[in-house]
Structures are given as structure tokens and as C-alpha cells.
Amino acid sequence: MRRRTTWVVLLGLGVLSCGLPGTVQGQPQQSPAAPVTQTSLPDASSTAGSSAQQHSDQQLPGRITGTVVDQTGAVVAGARVRLTRDAQSPTQEVLTDDGGQFTFFNLAPGPFQISIASVGFANHTASGILRSGDSYAVPQIALIVASDTTELRVLLTPTEIAEDQIKEQEKQRVLGVIPNFYVTYVPNAVPLSPKQKFELAWKSTIDPVGFGITGAIAGIQQAQNDFSGYGQGAAGYARRYGAAYGDLVTGTFIGSAILPSVLKQDPRYFYKGTGTTRSRILYALANAVICKGDNGHWQPNYSSILGSLASGGISNLYYPSENRNDAGLTFENALIDIGATAATNILQEFVIKRFTPSVSSREANKSGSTIEAPSATPPPPSH
Numbered sequence: 001m002r003r004r005t006t007w008v009v010l011l012g013l014g015v016l017s018c019g020l021p022g023t024v025q026g027q028p029q030q031s032p033a034a035p036v037t038q039t040s041l042p043d044a045s046s047t048a049g050s051s052a053q054q055h056s057d058q059q060l061p062g063r064i065t066g067t068v069v070d071q072t073g074a075v076v077a078g079a080r081v082r083l084t085r086d087a088q089s090p091t092q093e094v095l096t097d098d099g100g101q102f103t104f105f106n107l108a109p110g111p112f113q114i115s116i117a118s119v120g121f122a123n124h125t126a127s128g129i130l131r132s133g134d135s136y137a138v139p140q141i142a143l144i145v146a147s148d149t150t151e152l153r154v155l156l157t158p159t160e161i162a163e164d165q166i167k168e169q170e171k172q173r174v175l176g177v178i179p180n181f182y183v184t185y186v187p188n189a190v191p192l193s194p195k196q197k198f199e200l201a202w203k204s205t206i207d208p209v210g211f212g213i214t215g216a217i218a219g220i221q222q223a224q225n226d227f228s229g230y231g232q233g234a235a236g237y238a239r240r241y242g243a244a245y246g247d248l249v250t251g252t253f254i255g256s257a258i259l260p261s262v263l264k265q266d267p268r269y270f271y272k273g274t275g276t277t278r279s280r281i282l283y284a285l286a287n288a289v290i291c292k293g294d295n296g297h298w299q300p301n302y303s304s305i306l307g308s309l310a311s312g313g314i315s316n317l318y319y320p321s322e323n324r325n326d327a328g329l330t331f332e333n334a335l336i337d338i339g340a341t342a343a344t345n346i347l348q349e350f351v352i353k354r355f356t357p358s359v360s361s362r363e364a365n366k367s368g369s370t371i372e373a374p375s376a377t378p379p380p381p382s383h
Helices: 002-026 044-057 158-169 194-205 208-223 233-263 277-286 302-315 327-350 357-365
Strands: 062-070 080-084 092-095 101-107 110-117 124-130 135-137 141-143 290-292 298-300
Touching: 062 080, 062 110, 062 124, 080 101, 092 101, 124 141, 158 194, 194 233, 208 233, 233 302, 277 327, 298 302, 302 327
Parallel strands: 062 135, 062 141
Antiparallel strands: 062 101, 080 092, 080 110, 110 124, 290 298
16 A cells, blocks of 8 residues: 555656646746846836937027118118127128128027127127027117217417417516516427517517606616716607617517527526526526527527627617717627626516416416416616
């Protein structure tokens, strides 16, 4: 019984062992460690994310378009449109077509600025940001007609500037009365033209105060019986007055107009006003024998020296024969004139300006301006 049972069990196992291969061969074999779905097929959500990332990294080119018109809405053809990007992008330019339109193609995304220029119109600028693959339409650009502006620069000629300076000089009067036309307080005063030199001499000799001073001189001469050949009385006074006035006219015109025009020298005294007292005194003394030329350089004052000699020589024509000067006395008087001029210059440098009201008022009005008005008259030649 036990043996039969053993054989039944062995026989059952043999049947089972014969049936197992068929069953295994009829089904596909799978490895639990490596599922097919994970190694051979991609996940749908992962694929979509990768595609979106790739699309965002790629910048697509775009374009910029626009239309240019004027204030009436009429198109502006031929306007120059300039596109400016960042430092790495080159500047581009196009002209608007017959319809006033412009287009820039194949542009990388980013900020931009355009400027429009056209003849007869004011320049115009616009800006914006171009996005990837976008077609940016600039809002319609209306150019404004350029206003007609004319820059007018009025440049005075040297003669006109000198004329203005002379007008200031003619206001210079010591104590508000005595003419002081031949001193300029402008360090770089413009040289006078020959015409202006004669005009200044003429105004100096016909000034009413000059007539009064001449009359006083003639009265003193008559009281002292100077130039006795003229006699006394009204006739003697008239002769003395005429001689004194003749000295003023000849000395002024020859020494301050004729010779300065011929020799191109300036007959005025140029006020220094700065430096030590010693330097100003030396400057004043030196200006008795030197002067500024019309070229601005200092030079011997031939005009004043020769003018004194010429005036002394001419005076011999109308002074009484017994009172006429010989050549030696004429030269002596010329030296006296030089000394008188030096003394006058010292007064000009330290005293006279203080008693010339118009100079002080002009300095106050100009609030410290370095340009001041001129003035002064040369002393009449002495005989």
C-alpha cells in the first residue's frame, strides 16, 4: 500500500513536470526588476515640458514698422529714419517711401529708439521694446514744422567802439565843469581813427569852458602887462585873448590830431590806477615823452613833442615882434610843456579822477566792471 502510494505521487510529479514547460513557453517572460513601460516609452508630461523649454530659449526675430506724416496728416516721403539699439547692435537707417512708411526687418528682440529727420521739420524721436517674433507698429508719427529762427549777431567795428568810448570821454569834467577829454580809463581802449582824432580836437577847442579859461588867461596877462606890444584897453585884451586862444587851437590840433594821424599815435593818457605809488608816478612821468601807438605798442611821443615845437614856431606869427621867441626859447618852452604834461599826468593818476563825478557814477553802475569811460585835455602850450 505504501509502495503504491509512492508511485502515485511520483507519477503525479512527472505529469506536472512535463506540463510546466509548455505553460512557461506559452507566456512571455517578464523581469520584475525592469518593467517595460519605464525603459522603452517616455512619459507624456516630461516630453511636453522639454519642448516648451526649448521653445523659450530660442529668440525669434521681429520687425518694426511705422508711418510718418505732417501736422495736417499728409504723408512725409523721404524722411530719414534711424534705428538705434544697444551698443552691440549697429545703427540702421532707412528712408520713408512714397506712402510715408518705413520698415526694419530681422531685428533681435529688445529695446530700441528711432529718430526721424526731414528737411523743414523738427526732429522727432520715439522708443519701444520689440518682443520675440513680434511685428511692432510704431504709433503714427506727426512731424512738427520747424520754426524759422535766425541768429543775428551784431558786431561793432573798431571805429564804432571807439566812437562809443569817445562819447564817454566827452562826459568827463573835473568838478563837473572843466573838460577832461584826453584821458581814457579803459586800459585797452580802441585806437581812434584820424577822423575821430580831429573831432575830439575840435570839441576840445570849442568847449564853452575853454573860452572862459582863455578869457581868464588873457585878463591875467593884461593885468601883468605881459606881451606889452599888444597895449592896454579893450584892443590889447582882444589881442591877448586871440593869442591865447591861438595857442590852444594850434597846440591841440597839431599835437593831438594832425601829427597823431600822420604818425599813427594815440593822443590820450591811459590811466594806470594800479600798482605801487612809485610805479604809478614813474608811469605818469614816462607818459610825458612816450605814448601808445595805434598798434597798441608804446613808442616815443613824437606827436606831443613836435606839436609843442610847431605851436611855438607858429605863435611867432601873431605875437608882438618884441615878444617873439627865438629858436632857443621855442625849444625851452617845449621842454617846459613836457614838464607841465608830466605834472598833469601825476594829477590825473592820483587826484583828478576823484573829482570827476561821471567816472565815479559809471563805476558804481557797472558794479565793479573793469571798463570805464575815458577823459582829459592836454594843457595848452606855454610861451
